[in-house]
Each structure stands twice: as C-alpha cells, then as structure tokens.
Amino acid sequence: MKRIHILFFITLLILSACKQDVLGPAEKDNVAPGQVTNLAVVNLNGAAKISYELPADRDLLYVKALYTTKQGVKETKVSRFNSSLTVEGFGDTAAYQVSLYAVDKSENASAPVQVTVHPLTPAVKLVRDSLELSPDFGGVNVKFTNHTEESLAIIVLANDSLGQFSPIYTHYTNLRKGDFSVRNRPSVPTQFGVYVRDRWGNLSDTLIVTLTPLFEELLDRTKMKGVVLPTDAPLGHGGSIAGIFDGNTTGGHYHSSDAARMPQWFTFDMGVTAKLSRLTWFMRPGYFYSLHNPRVIEIWGSNNPSPDGSFDASWTLLTAYTQIKPSGLPEGQLSQADTDAALAGETLVFPLDIPKVRYIRFKTLKNWSNGTYVNFYELMLWGDTH
Template structure:
C-alpha cells in the first residue's frame, strides 16, 4: 500500500517544497530562458535549475511573500544542442521540492549556416528609383529581410522588407557597392533572439524590360488629337492583340497628326513591336500604314493638348520594308516580317513616363498622310 510513497520516505520524513508550475522554455542564440510560476510562500527563498546531468546550475532568488509570481532565468554561454533541465525550489532550511523536468533547444552556428537568404529576381535603377523584385520568402519562420546601404552623402540606411512584399522601391541611390541585404529568422515562436543570414552584396543591374500589361492601357484624348475614323476603328484595337482589328484616325486630320493614350503605369520604355494593318496583306508597307513617326512621353500632359514642356521626345522611328521593293510590291519576306510585327528600340531606356503620344509624320502613301491606321502595339520596359 505504501509503494507509491516508499521512495520519498527513505531515511525518514522529508519536507518537499512547492513545485514549479507552468514552465516555459524560450530558445536563443547560445542561450536559453526558462520561466515558471510559483505560489509565493515566505519559506521559499530560491529556485535552482540544473543541467548537464546536474553538473551545472543557476540559482534564482525568490523574494515575493504572497500571491502567484513568475520566476525566470537566462542561461548564457551554452553550446548549441538539446538540453534537459531540472527545476527545484528551496526553503531556508534547504528543503527542496520534487524536481520538475523540461527540455529545450539552444541554437548557434550550425543553425545559422542552414538559413537561406531570400532570393532576388532583379535589382535595378529605374529612372531615379531603386527597384528590387523578390522571389517568395524561404520556408521557415522568416521575419523579413533587412536592406542596408550608404547614400551619396555617407549616411547609413536600414530598411525592413516584409515577408509578403515582392517589390521594394526607394528613391535614394546607394553609394558604390554599399547595398547589401540579409534575412531574419526565429527558430521558434518563443525565441528570445533573432537570427540573421550573412550579409549578401546586391549589385544593381540594368532593368530587365518586360511586356507592359495592356489591361491598364486606355484612351487619353486631348483637344488637339486626331479624331476617330469610325466607330469600329477605335483606339483600344491597338492593344487587343487581334491582327484583324485596327485603329484608324480620321481622314483630313492633317500632317503631322497625333493621338494620345495612358499606359496605366509609369514605365521606362526599352523597345516595342508595331503591327501594320494587314487585312488584306496588300496594305503592308502601303496606303496609310505609318512610315515615319515619333513617340513622345509625359507624366502630366497639358489638358489643352499643346506641345509644351510637359512632353519629351522618346524616339523617332521609320518603317523599313525588308525587300526594298517599290510601293504595292511585297515579297514573301515583307509579308512575313509585317505579320510578325516590326520591332523598334528606343535610343536608350526612356525616362519613366505614363502617357504616350504617337505623332505620325508620314505614311506609306505620302499623299495620304493626313490619316493613319495601325493594328497593334506591344510595349516593353520597366514599370515603377
């Protein structure tokens, strides 16, 4: 009948103090924090934590006389690994409680070496801004990513990039190769330390031109723009990716004449492809297909439609027939290129602009350059 208690009665009667309760373990970097609750008792003067098979210990003084209190200790200078801890409470006479065990992990260099830095798709200067495109954050308890750089005045900047953010932009240009980044982790939700990957240098590359999303394109008619030829040759035909449709300006619009549209984003443009009206194919490099034109850009067009300082010339272009044959004579090569679309590059990546104005200077029918038609246009660049 006494078997349950027999082990505690050897050597006579013992007094066992109150047990530690609600133990929590908080892992850290070569350290650990252990906390527990205890119902205050004036007789209890200290707690003690043992580890390493009882060879090492730390003492926690107890001073509260009443109520429920929370005790804790941070154990430093621990090697990385898993530990078992025994916690006791003691009274003034040295009577101890029954030990309460708990386990916890300590993290160090081995854990840090396993951490992966967040990957970057592209980091570049777009106009006057730095733009960084991130891949998805690594698996694990990632807190975020930290950017560090020195600006042109020698001041240091730190920026936090949230885990769910896939784009970072800022308008401070880093000095030299000072831009670097690291990713922040916690190994456990209760961890008392944040762990960092090693800093990785970040070189700003030329931006990778991507096709601009045409779903954001829209008409932006201004008072001096050319009128529409008909209700079926509307401007949205320019970005519907359908070679059978086309946009056409009204006959008598003048030479030169122009039209304006909104890209929906501010972007630095690199190149574009233009498709001529080609139904029938005899209209390739003929009739009112543009032969010479300019593209202008603006971020704040004057609402009166004037050509003031709000517009910047982005490039002058000319359509060239591959065969060089006379008008109304198209070879198979001419037709194949027109069907594939004529590609044009801007002289250099443009300043970031949102609104484009295409100024038709001459069509393939010089006498009919007072109006023009175009099937489609696709723009490539780097959007802010």
C-alpha cells in the first residue's frame, strides 16, 4: 500500500509540472531585463544585420527589433540563442532608425537601444536596372539578373483589350539570373512596361520601351501526323505520335519502347510548310525533370525526307537544345520555379535564318535518367506559313 501512495504522489508531481508548462512560466515578475550592448551594423541590400551582446538576465527569452519602412511598422524577433538579427524590407538607401529590446519570459521588455542603419541598394532596383527587353516571336523577351536571389515579381504591362496600359503578366522568381517571354501579341509597334516588386510591397520605377513583336502563329495540330521511317525509334507502352498532337498536356503521350536506344528520333508531318519560330513540349506530369523526359535534343527539318530514314542531305539541323532545370536541384526535388516552368512547357526558339520545312524529326540524344527510351505528353509549334 505504501508503494501505491508513493507512485500516486509522483504522478501528481508530473501532472503539476506539465500543467505549469502549458500555462506558462511558474513565476512571473515585473523586472525588465538589461539592454543589449555593443551593437554593430553590417548594411545589406535592402536590409541590415545587427550584432549585439546579450544582457546577463537568466530569464531572457528573445530580442526584438521595431522599425518603420515606407511600407509601415515592422518587427523582427530572434531567440536568446542568437547574437544578431536582420532587419529587412527597405525599399531605398535612406537612413532608418531601429529600436532593439531584450524581452524576458514574463514578457518584460528592456528600455530600447536605438541604432541607425543605411541599407544598400534594394533588390527591386538592382533587378530593374539589369532588365533587357527585346522583340520575340509574338511578344517581348525580358532578361534579368538577380544577384541577391531575392524572391521577386517582375510585372509586364501593355495595353489590354480596353486600351488600358495595365499588367498583362507577372513572373515570379528567386533565381540569380534568367529570362522569360510574354507572347500572343500582334506584330505591330507595341509599348511595353516592366517593373519589379518584392514581398514587402516595394516597387521599382517602370522601364518603358516600344518594339514590334516578331510575327508567328500557332500551327494547326490537327494537320500534324506521324511518319514512320526505317530508322525511327519503335513505339511502346501505349505511346503514339498522335498522342502529342491531341491538345491534352496530361492525356495522350509519346513513348518509345524498351528496345529503343540513344540517340533516337521520331518523324512527323506538320501538314503545312512553315518557317518555324518556336517549339514547346510538355513533360510527363509527376515526373518533371526526371526519368525519360527528353533533355538534350536536336530538331531537324526537311521538305522531302529520304525514304531510307537516313540523315542525308534532305535533312537540315534547325536547332540543338538542352533543357535546364531552373532551380538546379537534384533529381526528385522541385522548387516552385521548377513546377511553374514545367507546367508552362519547355520552349525552344529557332534561329531566324532557318529554312521553311514541312517534315520534322525530334531527335533525343539524352533523357533525364540516361535511360533507353523517351516519354513526354504534348508538342506545339509556332511559325509563319506565308
């Protein structure tokens, strides 16, 4: 019986301790901790890192910074295990005052210690100054450099259907450098604007240019059909050339058989003779930048393919292309930029001096897994048939 009483007493102690943990510190006081000392500032792009020494208070919980940017009052907190914090969200290089507080477990705050920071040029301005705009097929191409790898939005403006100069596309990125195109614009002189926004709402000024998009039109997929030549890769796993022209990026697909070897190719008739501007293919859903999706390819064109299937003088190399994963992450890992790019389709742009052709050979030199067959879900082509 004595043993039972002892066990019951121990259980009560454990429950009492758990209750105290849930409700907060066992003891509260009204004594504020000491201030942080020996402050040092390292100014960063649109931010500043502030180092300090902590007070000796045993119940110290965290350090917080309060400051005001052009976008309003902001707060940053770090635990007592840190000896520095970073204040960010500054949209210019003006001087800003930051107040630092030491806070204990009873939420008592020390008297503030004030320090002035002078942020370096923010990412929105750096990226804005790096922008390069040029005519592209059906629109405009925007190149940018983002040395800080800040998460940004690059907004493109043009006249909408009501003639209002307004945003028509937003490109989200944290990549160090890149480019993107905005299309489906007529081939007439067009005014485009571009500005940059960060996650705190800071905006750059707007770059405005007038340029004429290069003419192109989407070729009619219903006129496209496979042409089987002797050296083409055998099909397998329910794949077909028709599947990549069915208008469905998640349905019918091309799939070569296990007997295929690298390099390999398939041939199709576009149904029209065209000077091609660009080609887009869509990877297999669930396997972006992996397995048997084509990675290193060549696109060949002809108007009179040799019936023996050889790459003789009847074929012209239109372009060679290597697919690059935006994030550079290992296979099986995807960033949001990777997923967005995959859903938009992988687009290659043809050189301006290629000849008009009717027949296309899609040649894969390497897929993403170094495997023996190729698998993807849809293919689209643009060009000029006139």
